[in-house]
Amino acid sequence: MTRTAGTHPLVREWLNDFVAETLRPGILDQIVDRLDDEVVARLPELADRDIRRDLAASTHAHALVMLGGLTQDRADYPVPQQAHDFARTLARRGLELRLLLRVYHLGQEAVMDYMTEVLDRRGLPPDIERSVLMRLFERSIRWVGTSVEELTETYIEERERGLRAALNQRTELVRALLAGADADIDQASARLGYRLAGRHLACVVWTDDAMPGPVTLPDNGFRAEVGDGETLGLLDRVVARLAAALGSRSVLTVPSGASALWAWIAVESDAARAPATVEAPVRIAVGAPAAGIAGFRASHREAVSARRVAERARGEIGRVLHYPEVEVAYLAGTDEAAMRALIARELGPLAAPDANSARLRETLHAYLRCRRSPDAAAKRLGVHKNTVRYRMQRIEELLGHPIEHRGLWLEIALECAAIYGVR
Numbered sequence: 001m002t003r004t005a006g007t008h009p010l011v012r013e014w015l016n017d018f019v020a021e022t023l024r025p026g027i028l029d030q031i032v033d034r035l036d037d038e039v040v041a042r043l044p045e046l047a048d049r050d051i052r053r054d055l056a057a058s059t060h061a062h063a064l065v066m067l068g069g070l071t072q073d074r075a076d077y078p079v080p081q082q083a084h085d086f087a088r089t090l091a092r093r094g095l096e097l098r099l100l101l102r103v104y105h106l107g108q109e110a111v112m113d114y115m116t117e118v119l120d121r122r123g124l125p126p127d128i129e130r131s132v133l134m135r136l137f138e139r140s141i142r143w144v145g146t147s148v149e150e151l152t153e154t155y156i157e158e159r160e161r162g163l164r165a166a167l168n169q170r171t172e173l174v175r176a177l178l179a180g181a182d183a184d185i186d187q188a189s190a191r192l193g194y195r196l197a198g199r200h201l202a203c204v205v206w207t208d209d210a211m212p213g214p215v216t217l218p219d220n221g222f223r224a225e226v227g228d229g230e231t232l233g234l235l236d237r238v239v240a241r242l243a244a245a246l247g248s249r250s251v252l253t254v255p256s257g258a259s260a261l262w263a264w265i266a267v268e269s270d271a272a273r274a275p276a277t278v279e280a281p282v283r284i285a286v287g288a289p290a291a292g293i294a295g296f297r298a299s300h301r302e303a304v305s306a307r308r309v310a311e312r313a314r315g316e317i318g319r320v321l322h323y324p325e326v327e328v329a330y331l332a333g334t335d336e337a338a339m340r341a342l343i344a345r346e347l348g349p350l351a352a353p354d355a356n357s358a359r360l361r362e363t364l365h366a367y368l369r370c371r372r373s374p375d376a377a378a379k380r381l382g383v384h385k386n387t388v389r390y391r392m393q394r395i396e397e398l399l400g401h402p403i404e405h406r407g408l409w410l411e412i413a414l415e416c417a418a419i420y421g422v423r
Helices: 009-022 027-042 049-070 081-092 097-122 126-178 185-192 231-245 292-312 323-333 336-351 355-369 374-381 385-399 403-420
Strands: 199-207 251-257 260-267 282-286 320-322
Touching: 009 027, 009 049, 009 126, 027 049, 027 097, 049 081, 049 097, 049 126, 081 097, 081 126, 097 126, 126 185, 126 251, 126 292, 185 292, 199 231, 199 292, 231 251, 231 260, 231 282, 260 292, 282 292, 292 320, 292 323, 292 403, 320 323, 323 336, 323 403, 336 355, 336 385, 336 403, 355 374, 355 385, 355 403, 374 385, 385 403
Parallel strands: 282 320
Antiparallel strands: 199 260, 199 282, 251 260
């Protein structure tokens, strides 16, 4: 608690008379109306009936506190409950914090203007008038400072509470839909702020296990700024840019962990495709586009499956993984022992972990993907076509049979080996 210096007797006497007069029935209400009118004229967002009523209650309570302290040397001003209620109202209505701060700065101006008019009408001696104004100004500075500090905390707490509640409700609805719950599609869309009747491209977005320290990446394409405690914000920005690249303005996101996000992007066609790359530390798994609530579930299920492939993969398979491209590896990899037996059986000596075997596997994989064209495979690998032909001869020698005899099985085994590695 602090105390001001002693007050001149004439100043104290005038303040006592002013406070007594202001507290007469009806007078304070008129002053409150005037002050609020001036604030609302500058901040029309407060003209709403309920907001204006809460503002009046706050102003009236503040006025009683201020008037009670004007004639005392005590300079602390407790913030009344009505002021906290007003701050919570602004937070619940989604109005910005800056509006709350402006209310107090404009309120201070309005109070000083009113007091200046009162002193002019009273015709006090210049030295007494100056002392009264200085005392009022000093007290109003303390009042604004105390109020802004406390009410900023109140506003932020209420805003965060509201955001958490809304997020929890949205998350619960999304999880219910994914679990197969029946829902009215229009009502669910309204609650989510996302149209479920359309076509969806689902994504799972997450970060590497080892997050870097604060680092700034160029803000182009799908690069973003990474900082401590900003992981979900980073992922939200990546999804927003992904949606923009797909020409979509409708996105639904739900945090699935401290560094992971589920997302759905409204797309126009089944040909919609995410960009091929994204900058570290972000990774994206993408399902195939699908329509309606059933498509909402199916595309998400595929994105989750693609993420499982990414997390089990050995070596670098890219930061953006599309489920259709890894579907075979996902299905084959659901039974680890059976998959390993498939790789060993079909690839035989090619399943060895040395560099030469890896080179032969890569050549065979390219050859099969290029519809058994040595020229196309050579172009994909960046080697001469005769090199491909020589390697293919060597591969058939090692396998002990022509490739055509087991082409499909070889391709499945190669897909699994490329993603999950060999032993």
